[in-house]
Amino acid sequence: LTGTAVVDALAPLGKGQNMLVIGPDGTGGRGLALGAVANQVRIARERANANGKEGVRCVYALTSSDPSERAEVLRTLEEAGVKDDVVIVSALGSTSEDDGNSDELRSAEAVAVAASACAVAESFTLSSGLDSFVVVDDIDRHKALWDWTTRLLIDVYGEEAVVEADRQGGASSEMRGYYSGLIQRAGKYNARNAGGSVTLVMLASVPGAKEGRGDGQGGEEGVLTAEDFEGASQKVQDRIAVLVNRNVPLTPTNLRKIGIPVPSKSESESARTLALQHADDLISMSDGQIWLDADLLARGDRMPPLDPQRSITRVGIGADTESRADAPAVRGLTGGLR
Numbered sequence: 309l310t311g312t313a314v315v316d317a318l319a320p321l322g323k324g325q326n327m328l329v330i331g332p333d334g335t336g337g338r339g340l341a342l343g344a345v346a347n348q349v350r351i352a353r354e355r356a357n358a359n360g361k362e363g364v365r366c367v368y369a370l371t372s373s374d375p376s377e378r379a380e381v382l383r384t385l386e387e388a389g390v391k392d393d394v395v396i397v398s399a400l401g402s403t404s405e406d407d408g409n410s411d412e413l414r415s416a417e418a419v420a421v422a423a424s425a426c427a428v429a430e431s432f433t434l435s436s437g438l439d440s441f442v443v444v445d446d447i448d449r450h451k452a453l454w455d456w457t458t459r460l461l462i463d464v465y466g467e468e469a470v471v472e473a474d475r476q477g478g479a480s481s482e483m484r485g486y487y488s489g490l491i492q493r494a495g496k497y498n499a500r501n502a503g504g505s506v507t508l509v510m511l512a513s514v515p516g517a518k519e520g521r522g523d524g525q526g527g528e529e530g531v532l533t534a535e536d537f538e539g540a541s542q543k544v545q546d547r548i549a550v551l552v553n554r555n556v557p558l559t560p561t562n563l564r565k566i567g568i569p570v571p572s573k574s575e576s577e578s579a580r581t582l583a584l585q586h587a588d589d590l591i592s593m594s595d596g597q598i599w600l601d602a603d604l605l606a607r608g609d610r611m612p613p614l615d616p617q618r619s620i621t622r623v624g625i626g627a628d629t630e631s632r633a634d635a636p637a638v639r640g641l642t643g644g645l646r
Contacts (some may be wrong), residue, residue: 309348309351310340310343310344310347311343311344311346311347312340312343312344312612312622313615314610314612314616315344315598315612315614316355317435318614318619319596319597319598319614319618319619319620319621320621321344321363321509321596321621322507322508322621323439323505323507323519323598324495324496324497324505324594325507325508325595325621326491326494326507326508326509326510326512326594327492327494327507327508327509327510327594327595327596327597327621328497328509328510328590328591328594328596328597328598329341329509329510329511329512329597329598329600330511330512330513330514330587330590330591330597330599330600331513331514331599331600331601331602331613332515332600332602333513334602334605335600335601335602335605335612335613336598336600336605336611336612337445337446337511337513338380338381338511339384339612340598340600340612341368341443341445341511342368342381342384342385342388342443343507344441345366345368345385345390345394345441345443346388346389346390346441347575348364348366348441349364349366349388349390349393349394351363351364352364352365352393353393354634359560360583362438362540363438363439364438364439364440364441365395365429365438365439365440365445366390366393366394366395366440366441366442366443367394367395367396367397367425367426367429367440367441367442367443368381368385368394368395368396368397368425368443368445369398369421369424369425369426369442369443369444369446370396370397370398370399370421370445370552371399371417371418371421371444371448371449372399372445372446372635373400373414373417373467374547376414378398380639381445387436389475390590391546392490395425396426396427397412397421397424397428398421399417399418399421400417400484411452411456411567412452412453412456414449415450415453415456416427416453416454417615418449418450418453419449419453419490421448422447422450422490423489423490423493426442426490426493426506426508426638427445429441429442429493430493430506431507431534432504433497433501433502433504433505433506434497434501434502435502436502436504437462437497437502437503437504438504439464439504439505439506439507440504440507440646441507441509442506442507442508442509443510443511444490444508444510444511445510445511446510446513446610447490447510447511447512447590448512448513450486450487451586454486458470461537463519471599473491483589484589484593487590487593488512488593489494490508491508491510491593493506493508493543494506494507494508497571499636502561508551508591510590510594512587512590514583514587515580515583515584516583531557531558531559531595532558532559532560532563532570532571533558534548534552534558536558536571537571539571540569540571544569547566548568554583562591571612578645595621595622596620596621596622597618597620598614598619599614599615599618599619600612600613600614600616601612601613601614601615601616601618639641
């Protein structure tokens with residue numbers, strides 16, 4: 309149980325499952341994950357007090373090298389009274405002496421942090437048969453490292469060194485294998501391997517939180533800039549200048565309403581399309597996803613702003629399976645909700 313009712317009811321997380329928490333920056337993914345960790349620690353304490361058995365061991369992987377983000381995570385866990393019961397694996401803090409390759413180095417470090425956290429969880433499970441709960445906050449730099457190594461291969465060996473999907477920013481079979489090295493660390497172990505489990509939650513971001521939106525579709529419409537229209541006619545550029553002066557967001561929806569063609573090759577739109585495509589690729593590899601929506605957050609409809617139409621767990625679906633992700637008590641209360 310995460311301790312968040314809407315998650316436990318609509319997208320429950322089962323032991324041994326991997327789950328994405330995905331949404332624009334600022335929609336509360338980190339808070340949701342930290343709340344789940346705190347809830348598991350409290351349950352483990354209650355179990356130990358009741359029957360002396362050890363509960364779930366929690367591991368939190370913070371891939372950001374920003375000291376302020378590390379301080380935020382530590383402060384949240386301390387305020388919840390659970391910091392001493394959580395293993396925190398963190399990237400090193402950034403310094404003013406970072407060289408030109410700092411972004412690549414931080415991306416490599418982020419991948420190592422995520423793998424190390426899973427290794428810690430596996431040690432609890434394989435040595436003592438315990439259930440472990442791992443949060444990776446976040447996996448965005450995994451893609452940055454993959455893109456960098458792809459560019460490096462092309463620079464050294466030419467375009468034929470990588471498959472076409474990688475050259476175009478898509479998900480090749482090689483990329484899926486790269487992510488599987490992390491995603492498939494989650495699992496339920498058999499009795500020969502001590503019988504515990506490793507449950508994995510991965511935070512990932514998509515564009516939208518800091519961008520204007522014109523269609524009400526969960527913040528998934530990007531805002532163009534005047535530079536995106538540099539190749540357009542002078543008449544179109546003049547109309548764009550008027551919109552900019554009036555602070556009208558240059559969203560595709562707004563442009564279509566007034567008859568201005570949307571640039572098909574705009575850099576911002578291409579980057580946005582690739583980011584959303586990558587999110588879809590991650591979803592296809594995982595056991596489920598919790599989708600947090602910027603519009604729901606802005607309206608204050610619910611906290612966390614979980615979109616029930618795009619959130620799902622793929623473990624335990626169907627009446628003919630013995631594997632269930634939801635707890636029996638929650639199942640009895642919410643059986644007709646889904």
